[in-house]
Amino acid sequence: MTCGRALTPYSAEAALAVIREHAGLRGPLLPVLHALVKTFGYLDPSAVPLVAAELNLSRADVHGVVTFYHDFRTTPAATHEIRICRAEACQSVGGEALVASASAKLGVPVGSTQGPIALTEVFCLGLCGLAPAAQIDGQPVGRLDQSQLAGLIDGLQASTA
Amino acid sequence: MTVVYVPGDSGARSVGADAVANALVAKAAERGLDVTVIRNGSRGMLWLEPLVEVVTEAGRVGYGSVAAAEIDELLAAGMLVGAASPNCIGIVDELDWLTKQERFTFARVGVTDPLSLADYEAHGGLVGLRRAIELTPTEVVAAVLESGLRGRGGAGFPAGIKWRTVLETESPTKFVVINADEGDSGTYADRMLLEGDPFLLIEGCVIAGLSVRAEFGFVYIRSEYPDAIATFNRALDVARAAGWLGADILGSGRAFDLEVRVGAGAYICGEETSLLESIEGRRPVVRSKPPLPAIEGLFGQPTLVNNVLTVAAVPFVLANGAAAYQELGMGRSRGTQVFQLAGNVARPGIVELAFGVSVDELVNTFGGGTRTGRPVHAVQVGGPLGAYLPVEQLSLPMDYEALLAAGAMLGHGGIVVFDDGADMWAQARFAMSFCAAESCGKCTPCRIGAVRGVEVIDRISQGTDVAANLVLLEDLCELMTDGSLCALGGLTPLPVRSVLRHFSSAVPASPTPVGPSGGSR
Ligand SMILES: Cc1cc2nc3c(=O)[nH]c(=O)nc-3n(C[C@H](O)[C@H](O)[C@H](O)COP(=O)(O)O)c2cc1C
Ligand code: SF4
Ligand code: FES
Numbered sequence: 003m004t005c006g007r008a009l010t011p012y013s014a015e016a017a018l019a020v021i022r023e024h025a026g027l028r029g030p031l032l033p034v035l036h037a038l039v040k041t042f043g044y045l046d047p048s049a050v051p052l053v054a055a056e057l058n059l060s061r062a063d064v065h066g067v068v069t070f071y072h073d074f075r076t077t078p079a080a081t082h083e084i085r086i087c088r089a090e091a092c093q094s095v096g097g098e099a100l101v102a103s104a105s106a107k108l109g110v111p112v113g114s115t116q117g118p119i120a121l122t123e124v125f126c127l128g129l130c131g132l133a134p135a136a137q138i139d140g141q142p143v144g145r146l147d148q149s150q151l152a153g154l155i156d157g158l159q160a161s162t163a
Numbered sequence: 164m165t166v167v168y169v170p171g172d173s174g175a176r177s178v179g180a181d182a183v184a185n186a187l188v189a190k191a192a193e194r195g196l197d198v199t200v201i202r203n204g205s206r207g208m209l210w211l212e213p214l215v216e217v218v219t220e221a222g223r224v225g226y227g228s229v230a231a232a233e234i235d236e237l238l239a240a241g242m243l244v245g246a247a248s249p250n251c252i253g254i255v256d257e258l259d260w261l262t263k264q265e266r267f268t269f270a271r272v273g274v275t276d277p278l279s280l281a282d283y284e285a286h287g288g289l290v291g292l293r294r295a296i297e298l299t300p301t302e303v304v305a306a307v308l309e310s311g312l313r314g315r316g317g318a319g320f321p322a323g324i325k326w327r328t329v330l331e332t333e334s335p336t337k338f339v340v341i342n343a344d345e346g347d348s349g350t351y352a353d354r355m356l357l358e359g360d361p362f363l364l365i366e367g368c369v370i371a372g373l374s375v376r377a378e379f380g381f382v383y384i385r386s387e388y389p390d391a392i393a394t395f396n397r398a399l400d401v402a403r404a405a406g407w408l409g410a411d412i413l414g415s416g417r418a419f420d421l422e423v424r425v426g427a428g429a430y431i432c433g434e435e436t437s438l439l440e441s442i443e444g445r446r447p448v449v450r451s452k453p454p455l456p457a458i459e460g461l462f463g464q465p466t467l468v469n470n471v472l473t474v475a476a477v478p479f480v481l482a483n484g485a486a487a488y489q490e491l492g493m494g495r496s497r498g499t500q501v502f503q504l505a506g507n508v509a510r511p512g513i514v515e516l517a518f519g520v521s522v523d524e525l526v527n528t529f530g531g532g533t534r535t536g537r538p539v540h541a542v543q544v545g546g547p548l549g550a551y552l553p554v555e556q557l558s559l560p561m562d563y564e565a566l567l568a569a570g571a572m573l574g575h576g577g578i579v580v581f582d583d584g585a586d587m588w589a590q591a592r593f594a595m596s597f598c599a600a601e602s603c604g605k606c607t608p609c610r611i612g613a614v615r616g617v618e619v620i621d622r623i624s625q626g627t628d629v630a631a632n633l634v635l636l637e638d639l640c641e642l643m644t645d646g647s648l649c650a651l652g653g654l655t656p657l658p659v660r661s662v663l664r665h666f667s668s669a670v671p672a673s674p675t676p677v678g679p680s681g682g683s684r
Contacts, residue, residue, distance in 0.1 A: 028462070029424075031444030036386075036425055057444075066446040072428030073386055089348035090543055091579045093593070094506035095534065125430065125597070126346060127387050128354035129177050130579065131209035131504065131511030140389060144177030 009043040009079070016041065017049045021056045030057055031067055035074055043079035080120035082158045084108075085137040086146075088123045091130035100134050100151055107155050118162035119155070164197045165243045168216040168223070170273065171202030172358050173390040174351070180213040182231035187215070190235045196243060204359020206273035207513025208260060216255055219245035225255040260529065265491065266515045267479045267499050268472060269352075272359035278397055280405050283362045289407075291478030295370040296415045298481075303374035304330055307477060309485035311497030316342050316433075316470030317545070317574045317650070319496075319563045322477075325467060328457040329375040332465040339371045339380030340442070340461055340468045344426055344433035346385060347546025349505040349577030352513060353471040357384065357391035361398035362407075365421065367474035369412055370481065372419035375467050380419070382471075383438055385426040396423055430547075430601040434649050435468040437603060448603045449649045470575070472501055493519030496562045496573075504530045506543075506579035523557035526580055537582035541590075541666065545574025547597050548654035550661035551581075551590060570661060572654065587669035591662040592620045598655040609652025612643045616659070629672050637663070 010016055020041050024033045034053055038045050045068060054061045068074045086092075086101050104121055105112055112123050129135035132144030138154055169175075169184040184200050191198040206214060211227035224245035226237065233250070240248050252258065275282040283289070295303050308323025329337060341364065345353040356364060368380050384392050399421055402408045410418045424442050426432050432441045436450035439461050460466025476498060480488045488498045496518035502525055504511045509531035516525075526532070526542055533539055541551045550571035552559065559569055566573050581590075595616035604610045616639050623632045640656035647653040663670060 029442045029444045032424065032427060032441060036427065059444075063445070067444065070429060070446050074427060090547060090590070090593070091349045091506040091577075093590075094579055094581045094585065124387060124428075125601075126348045126350075128345060128351040128391075129174055130349045130351055130506065130577070131508075132174050132177050132212070133506055135177060137387075142173045142177035142390070144174060 010041050012042045012046045012049075014048070014052060017046070017052055018056070021049075021053055025056055031059070031064070035068065039074060045074045045076050047076050075115060077115060080115055081118045081162055082139055083115075083120040083122060083137075084155070084158070085122045085124050086112075087125065087127050087129070087133070087135045089126040089130075091126070092134040095133045097134035100136075100146060100148065103148060104151060104155065107152065119158050164199055166199050166201060166218040167243070168201050168203045168218075169213060170205045171277070171390075171394075172205035172212075172273075172355060173388075174209055174355070175205050175212040175214070176390070178212050179231060183213045183215060183229050183234065186231040186234040190238055191243075194238055196238065198243065201276050203275065204272045204277050205355060205513075206255065206261070207269065207355065208258075208510070209512040210510045211252065214255075215242075217243055217245055221245060222254040222256055225252040225258075226250040227252050260510070260512075263529075264515050265499050265517055267488070268363070268475050268501055269356070269360075269513055269515045270479075271363065272355060272513075275360065277359050277361055277394060278401055280362070280401060280407075283360075287482065288362055288478075289366060289413075291481035292366045292370055292407075292413065294481045295373055296413060296417070300330055300374040300376060303370065303481065306480055306485045307374075310476075310480040310488040311485075311492070311495070312473065312476055312480065312488065313496065313563070314470055315472035315476070315500070315575060316435075317347075317572075319573070322469065322473050325457055325469070326371070326375055328455070329377070329465050329467045332458050334465050336462075336464045337375060337377035338461045338464055338466040339368055339375065339377045339421075340435075340439065340456075340466055341368060341380065341382040341471055341474060342433060342435060342438060342468060343382055343384040343388075343391070343471045344438060345388070345471075345575065346430040346433045347548075347575050347577050349543065349579035350503050350546060350575045351505070352501040352503050352576065354388050354391050355513065356471055356475055357388070357395045361395045362402060363475050363478060364395070364471055365398060365402050365407065367477045368421055369408065369419050370477050371467055371469070371474055373412070373417055375465075377465075377467065378418045378420070380421045381424050381442055381461070382421060383424045383426060383432070383442060385432075386428055392423060392425055399423070430597075431603045431649075431651060434603075434651065437649075438468070439466065448605050451648065472575075491517035493517070493560060493562045494564055496564070500561060500573070500576050502561070502576045502578060504578050504580070507533045507535055507582050508578075508580040509534050509536075518562050519560050521557065522552060522559050522561065522578070525561070525578055526557060530578075530580065533580060533582040535582050535584070537584065539580060540583040540585050541581040541587060543579040543581070543590075543658065544577070545572045546577050547594060548572070548650060548657055549574050549577075550657045551587065551666065552661070553665040556665070570657065570664070572657065587662045587666035588620075588624070588671060591659045592617060592624075594655055594658040595620060598651060602651060606646070606648045606652060608643045608646035609648070609655075612639055612647075612652065613655060615639055616643075616655075624671050626672055633663075633670070
């Protein structure tokens with residue numbers, strides 16, 4: 003099971019096709035990078051020179067942009083992702099305790115994208131009125147509590163076992 | 164046939180609204196009941212989500228905190244005719260919480276089907292744009308100026324002056340850029356508007372484009388908002404097909420179109436020049452000003468950069484007249500502000516009211532105090548760069564100048580409540596570490612200062628040279644305030660100093676309280 007979308011295995015040809023599809027936009031770099039991540043689940047480092055050549059940029063320019071943002075992961079995505087909010091509104095209702103128990107239960111530190119279930123942090127999902135909040139495989143989860151979190155993790159673990 | 168509203172807003176979805184909508188369709192079919200489910204936006208009474216509304220002859224009857232498992236029972240009990248039940252909250256439009264508000268910008272959010280053009284027009288939509296088409300650009304800009312509308316992104320710059328600058332800067336190509344990066348914790352009004360009434364933002368953007376003579380605009384939405392991106396993109400298609408966007412807006416012969424750009428997880432991209440760099444595809448490092456974006460912005464062209472709520476306020480101004488907007492408010496803060504109650508609060512949600520309302524009224528009267536039931540201890544207003552207000556300061560009015568004078572700021576109108584379990588010293592540390600993590604790196608006081616700030620706070624926590632390190636922390640705060648290029652570095656000291664000043668008992672082993680506690684500066 004993937005995060006609700008089928009990923010394409012990375013290849014230079016497929017990457018070129020994705021890049022060319024968006025190359026005509028004004029300011030195409032960000033849409034191109036997003037499209038690559040959407041298609042392959044991550045940004046393969048070997049796509050960087052392709053992007054640079056197609057968009058007439060230097061590799062350093064592309065690298066500088068890729069590394070600035072949190073979204074452009076350069077390693078293949080885990081099957082599932084638990085993304086927990088760590089910003090103030092979520093802190094005010096025990097968000098940090100949820101982060102700690104998720105980390106303990108999964109046996110990985112926050113920020114881990116290896117293994118079947120990634121555990122990542124995010125600073126605000128706009129669900130601050132329903133804090134603590136998370137995104138599980140891209141879907142919003144609000145008023146998260148310890149038992150619900152444990153159940154969600156059990157479910158994900160069962161589906162990847 | 165009975166019409167039932169189940170919010171499709173991501174907040175409602177985060178607590179099970181999809182399952183409720185599905186159960187409603189399935190169970191009604193089993194019972195042979197004729198039901199049409201409409202996915203509306205959220206009314207902004209978030210503690211009641213999922214809030215189901217049934218259209219009855221008496222009005223829309225609400226059922227709060229509905230679980231999918233209860234639907235069959237509710238149907239059996241006569242929910243479709245508005246029958247009483249423990250979840251029933253009565254006629255939604257008559258609830259105090261809503262009637263006490265002044266919903267100008269959020270008038271339709273939660274009321275209409277977000278993607279129905281007919282609904283939009285039936286509820287007052289497009290009146291402002293039609294009016295704008297009859298007026299000259301100069302007249303529209305004059306109305307925006309007269310309304311007293313100020314930018315809702317945080318800085319509170321008068322919108323009319325910015326619009327006038329872009330209008331008066333000659334160039335064959337100009338842009339409108341809408342800032343929907345909404346990175347501040349505790350803020351979610353941009354998101355709810357994008358999901359709940361996207362045509363309002365489109366209408367505002369078209370008015371902006373026609374009045375500053377720009378034919379193209381970008382709406383920059385943060386990637387953390389997948390639902391908002393999807394809904395807004397669908398709304399653009401619908402609006403374009405209806406001729407509300409494109410080469411001939413409503414038959415006026417004038418052109419304007421919009422495109423969504425998606426952020427990639429960087430708080431600094433909310434800063435307007437960083438945002439422009441981001442759209443251009445460069446490393447989104449903050450630009451020095453001047454030149455102002457209004458004169459030399461996106462791709463070097465005159466660019467109107469406004470927050471979602473700023474532009475979304477304009478259709479009201481044109482439809483009802485600048486005076487109708489201007490007459491509300493306090494001091495130089497005119498009109499309404501969409502406040503967002505968040506965190507540890509019993510009744511979180513959207514409260515749109517004239518400026519001048521006190522923090523206390525928002526937190527305690529509307530919000531009902533903390534969700535945990537413990538005493539309110541601190542209230543952070545204005546996002547991660549906003550001050551933590553102690554209880555003694557809650558009488559402060561929501562007004563740009565009054566908050567500034569008290570060492571605080573309004574920002575984008577987010578209000579995050581903490582109870583007495585909060586570790587305020589940890590909150591001060593978080594402010595510094597957030598700045599360190601999100602700094603664009605252009606200037607030293609922010610890039611290095613925030614890292615040093617975390618280190619100094621940690622040393623104080625460990626009890627190392629507390630007095631000396633507290634002085635150092637104050638020095639660092641001063642340096643960051645005075646020496647940073649943008650408000651990320653420049654305002655991070657605000658929450659830190661508010662903790663030092665008003666929550667001194669939380670500062671580890673601090674021998675004496677630093678500065679006066681309580682009251683305003
Ligand atoms: C670090 C930082 C983050 C910001 N984030 C946002 C944001 O998320 N949304 C926003 O509208 N403005 C944000 N701003 C303010 C913008 O720079 C700018 O003032 C605003 O978009 C102008 O629109 P307005 O006049 O309508 O408020 C931010 C500023 C700074 C310094
Ligand atoms: S204050 Fe920080 S974020 Fe702003 S320009 Fe300087 S380094 Fe960049
Ligand atoms: S602070 Fe967690 S969702 Fe906004």
